[in-house]
Amino acid sequence: MDAGATIDDVRDRTETERTRLGSDKVLIAATDATLETDAVLTAAATRESGLATVLDRWAAETESAVATQFETAAEDAAGRTDRIDADAGDPDGFLDHLETVSGTAQRVGVGLVAAPLIADQLYLQVVSFFINEADEQRADTFREIRREASALDDGETALGYLSESERETAAAAATEAIEAAYVDYAETLEAMGLDPKPIC
Known part of the structure; x- marks a missing residue:
């Protein structure tokens, strides 16, 4: 699978x-x-601030070209935090999961693929709330913010630096992270x- 197919x-x-x-x-x-x-703004600021912190640390710990994508994504998340203009709260389940991830391929999958896919869904509802x-x-x-946070450009670029087996690892890690976010949501x-579950 190439980068696009992996996503x-x-x-x-x-x-x-x-x-x-x-x-x-x-x-x-x-x-x-x-x-x-205030509570909705805090939830959004928590997610973006926490993401910025983790991605920035990963950038410093990564000794490959992927570090640039982590750094760019961290800067973007920090910028979104500033625009939200609210204090962050305690880390949510997805941020807690990020803290458990090690390995460059796994971090690409979680931080640069799963995070944007989850953000797209979260901010859909934040937009609806303010409407x-x-x-x-x-x-x-x-x-x-939704358009920026859900962008997968950094993820696709980073995946392009990985081998095919590493992309498979990244895909598995991204899938696991999204499932973890859902489990946390469901349990809450x-x-x-x-x-x-939706009412059908």
């Missing part, structure tokens, strides 16, 4: 989890059922007495 493979493997992570319940889980502007709040300025800001909702 498509991750999408195919995680379609169910990603769809559920894009439901309107994701902000209930992310804010501990506090669906207010419902009639806060068009913040809705526009988060449309832009279940603890609130809510069903994480």
